Amino acid sequence: MKHLKRMLAICLAAGLGCSMVTGCTDSGKNNADKEKATVDIFQFKVEVNDALKTATQTYMKEHKNVTINLETVGGGDDYGAALRTKMSSSDQPEIFNVGGPQDIVDWKKNLEDLSDQEWIGKVAEGLLDDVSDNGKVYGLPMSVEGYGFLYNKDIFEAAGIDGESLKTYQEIDQAFGKLQEMIEDGKLKDEFPVLEAVMEYPVKETWVTGMHTANVSLGQEFSSATEAFESESIDFKYGDQLKDLIDLQVKYTSSAKTPSNLNAVDYSMQVGGGYAIERVAVIQQGNWVYPEIKNVDEEVAQHTGMIPIPLKGVSEGNIPVGVPIYWSVNSGSSDTDKQAAKDFLNWLYQSEEGKKIVVDDLGFIPPFTNYGDLAPSDPLSKIVAQHVKDGTIAPWVWTGAPTGWAQESLGVNIQSYVAGEKSWDEVVRESKADWEKARK
């Protein structure tokens, strides 16, 4: 009997030990004799590569049976091409990124149905629409991002303009006009010696024009990327307002007199070599540029505000907010690896430790509703998060456009328009025709 008691005690102790170990994991399954699993992550967000690497190491320390390899290939197009190569090789990743409805159709065969995952019910409303098909969910939203007119609070203050109050196209136009006049009169020269114009607009970057600027208008025509994806044609219902928005941004650059020069202005001239060094006071960008500005000048980064990007008379005071990319699990992987991949994603986005990593280290605005008080620390993400809370947002719809259309058709046509090679009517007509042709 004594013997039995001791046995029981040992068993209980062992059981307690076991449950303590598993208590740290999320799967809740017996950890001791788990099969070895390898999870290859192939992702495209270069900015978070290091932080993500640290996160995987933390995870591996707690889950000895799982090996996670992280590989990052940056940039939109390069990632697409590289992913295709990866997927046709024998070395397929377990976790990869998809962008929206078109990717879901294209990669269908490789996508694991994630509808049964724990996190499903906790995703903020509407964020799964673009990766759902027939009631099945194929992606976990990586983060939430938003864009607008980023402005330098110090410059605005010196000029006596209250950036916070600017909402409508009219107000913004007037404020920018006033600032432009002051710059030209040299009134801000002492305080901001390199300041040369209100804005910089990188027309060379067709994602800034064809995706983001255009989305301000297209996001009112279509309610979601899925709706755009299902549409056979595009009307440019708010085409004139889009023209006004482009004209506004061109008008206040230093190239206003020779707008074709903007076709050589790229992202680095706009952000690092423009806004961050206080050469310009306003840029159309999103919260993702914060680290870039901070690298150049921390004070400028801290003193940055965001004016809602206006669609004249239609949608003013709203910030376009969306999910830049989703995590997907490869359905072709072995069951063990797939489970490990799902567990890792669940840990990263739902465990207390993971949530902290997502917000503090990766710097993401969480796409979930159960993050409590955890909030991003940089001022831009804070503003975007506030707009999400207030509901003053507009959707991102460009992932629903035909493949390549936003950049190679509309973005390129906007280049011609800015250079004066095409009239706005031609831009609209040709972009419409390209959309319809691609949908045939």
Add this chain to the structure above:
Amino acid sequence: MKRPKWGFWVFIAPALIAFILVQLIPAFTGIYYSFTDWNGIGNEVSLVGVRNYADIFEDSGFWRSFLFTAVFAACAVVSLNVVGFFLALLVTQAVPLRSLMRSVFFLPNLIGGILLGFTWQFIFTQAFDSVGKALGIPWLQGWLSTPATAALGLLILVTWQLSGYMMIIYIAQIQNIPDSVMEAAQIDGANGWHRLTKIILPLVAPAFTIGLFLSLTNSFKMYDQNLSLTGGGPYHSTEMLAMNIYNSAFKFNQLGIAQAKAVLFLIVVAAISLTQLYLSKKREVEM
């Protein structure tokens, strides 16, 4: 004594296998895909006959790229060979520091095209712009933002990068010209111009065959410099054929159409360069 036949195959095998694996087989699968509607992702591939080829003929973007590439290649061939040849002439004369100059002229060729593209992009958009602003010269400002400056920028970049390579080819040939011939000409009273046009140029002709061939095929197939300097912009005006094909394949997910374009591209490049080889060969002078 007759050498055994198997020896031939043993020695040629490595090269032959590599050639078949990475050249021949992909070329034929490529031709096959040009008759399909493959999007480059799924396994669903269906034959569509010659529809891709028919589509190309209606694709104005492709023909604009084609025209630009042809014009660009013609300009590049002239500038590369003229500059390369005169550099070669320069460094084969008795000038000080000539071996140093040879290295310096050849050096750009050792830098990758992507890197060079970004370097020159900085020079054109920042350095040119600053100089232009400081001195009030308008044509130095806004480089790469108009089709003309973008194309010219590309030409300058390519000439700068590849003329050193052409120079090496011409140096080899110029040094092959026997001193006795030059001396005899000098004694007969031929001046510098005569020696250049009547002796050096005809005797260097074999090198021109190679130089023209290399510069022609190189500028036709150019991609990396194009990508990093202009990215095909502004508004696709400097998009060369290789980039147009890449974009159809990876930006529009039309692998079938891209392959059809590539096949057409192959035929055109082969036809042009073989014709050029044939014509140049006929003009060579044997010593």
